[in-house]
Amino acid sequence: MQKLYGVIGYPVGHSMSPIMHNDAFERLNLEGYYHAFEIVPDKFQTAIEGLKALDIAGFNVTIPYKVKIMEHLDEIDPLAKEIGAVNTVVNEKGRFIGYNTDGEGYVTSLLSTLNKRDLTECTVLIIGAGGAARAIYFTLATYKQPPKQIDLCNRTPAKAEELIADNPAEIGSASLSIEEAEASLAKYDIIINTTSVGMHPSTDASPLRLDYLKKGALVSDIIYNPLETKLLKEAKSRGAMIHNGIGMFVMQGALAFEKWTNQRPYIEAMEEIILKKLEHKKEE
Known part of the structure; x- marks a missing residue:
């Protein structure tokens, strides 16, 4: 059965994380699917409860929820606590743990x-x-x-x-x-x-x-x-x-992927996907 992963934010439709992570799951033959969840601010708590009920295996957090997510977690990594923001959440046997891989x-x-x-x-x-x-x-x-x-x-x-x-x-x-x-x-x-x-x-x-x-x-x-x-x-x-910022975007994603799966994704492939996507957007 496929494990569910994703990114939460508002707006989040522009996110390139889904294509990057879903390709990584496919390359490593892992049963995982990554989805972008756009959460409107007044539905945030309900949405997080819903993701937990779905037993989501892990998710990324982007603007504007990197701080707000912290009050909904069971544990926060010390560096993420010092930074005051979480961008990666890992579900460890029902306990949701926050990290900052940025x-x-x-x-x-x-x-x-x-x-x-x-x-x-x-x-x-x-x-x-x-x-x-x-x-x-x-x-x-x-x-x-x-x-x-x-x-x-x-x-x-x-x-x-x-x-x-x-x-x-x-x-x-x-x-x-x-x-x-x-x-x-x-x-x-x-x-x-x-x-x-x-x-x-x-x-x-x-x-x-x-x-x-x-x-x-x-x-x-x-x-x-x-x-x-x-x-x-x-x-x-x-x-x-x-x-430029491509390296940061790819590496923060790769580190999150590794925390979720205990496997290192193909960094070069992730970078190539993002570069192609940006080139496509430029042509639109």
């Missing part, structure tokens, strides 16, 4: 781009102070071999200061305004945009000027539509390495 998925993808470059020798700048910034910042800071410094810049520096104060790890961090970050860009080896600035359809926008970009720096953007944002295009033109 940060780990991002860091795994980032490290594959860095190749053998030592993360511990890197100074990192994170742009933004929202949920994605929190997941990436806390995961990097608590990583077994963390960067030597992680600074945050935000249009409202007070929000970055709050994030630094909440950080569970002991790591050097400073809060900067956008202007301060632009002026001191030459000190950063890795720059990570966690905001939505530059996402389709506002592709002419960039969160930061790169006038003082360090030679050999890596510029990363968690956006994957478009694959190359204005920020990444400019970084590329200045000779920097670039890293």
Whole structure:
């Protein structure tokens, strides 16, 4: 009998998770089916009770329910609790356990781009102070071999200061305004945009000027539509390495899949499916 998996959110019709996960089940000959469940806010509790009644084997959580889902779980992983958001739920013999694979998925993808470059020798700048910034910042800071410094810049520096104060790890961090970050860009080896600035359809926008970009720096953007944002295009033109959001999306999904099934999916196949889907959307 097929096990049921899925993603909950509102809206969720645009999600590419179903095609990615259902292909992974097929490739590994696993009896599983992944479905997108669009839940309107005033029906959230009833919907979650319904999923539990169906004995759903696991599900992903996307906007706007990554925080709200936490009060409906039996257990929450310590890092997810620190981040304050859950994006993956696993049904373990009727107990629903929450995890956050966003940060780990991002860091795994980032490290594959860095190749053998030592993360511990890197100074990192994170742009933004929202949920994605929190997941990436806390995961990097608590990583077994963390960067030597992680600074945050935000249009409202007070929000970055709050994030630094909440950080569970002991790591050097400073809060900067956008202007301060632009002026001191030459000190950063890795720059990570966690905001939505530059996402389709506002592709002419960039969160930061790169006038003082360090030679050999890596510029990363968690956006994957478009694959190359204005920020990444400019970084590329200045000779920097670039890293888009496809890796984070695929890896967070792969980590969730592994938690549900105890099997590692084919990462390359997952990435290829998403790239094809994005290319198809571009042609529509």
